[in-house]
Amino acid sequence: ETGVTQTPRHLVMGMTNKKSLKCEQHLGHNAMYWYKQSAKKPLELMFVYSLEERVENNSVPSRFSPECPNSSHLFLHLHTLQPEDSALYLCASSSQGGGGEQFFGPGTRLTVL
């Protein structure tokens, strides 16, 4: 595997479900990001981890919970989501403490029923 991978690619869940999104980067980067992409809207930065420490939590509701166990892996745990949370969730990574170019994964298309 090369680059940034995300699983699953598609997820449908009910509002009472608990699920997790996974991201893995194979680029030796030390910063990882979660973005939300809704139709016709700018990418919204949700969380940033630099050197495995969370350095940004962009006023995201607590029903989204990130986890970064090491510099190559990033998770987004989902619990009691709302239909308006349906979107494409993109993971990205970068080097230079977050100052370099960001490489994106293919995203997880999430639908909340």
Next chain:
Amino acid sequence: GQNIDQPTEMTATEGAIVQINCTYQTSGFNGLFWYQQHAGEAPTFLSYNVLDGLEEKGRFSSFLSRSKGYSYLLLKELQMKDSASYLCAARRSNDYKLSFGAGTTVTVRA
């Protein structure tokens, strides 16, 4: 904060040239990125400008004017595969965060 504006949609003919403009208002600006995103795929890096002027990379070029808070992405000799969304993103000084525009969907017609 940062305010990034770019047109929503553009259409052009195969072989033609299209210019996508982006304006930004940011405190402590430190670079402008352009990404390409095909439907259902990851955004991929196209270019980065931090100094004023034109950066050319094959059929794609990007321009920056820091004093005007303005950038453009120029796509030459358009091909069908260039149909995609093009995202403009500005980075702040001493910060790793990018602020993105909503993207410009370019449709290339035969």
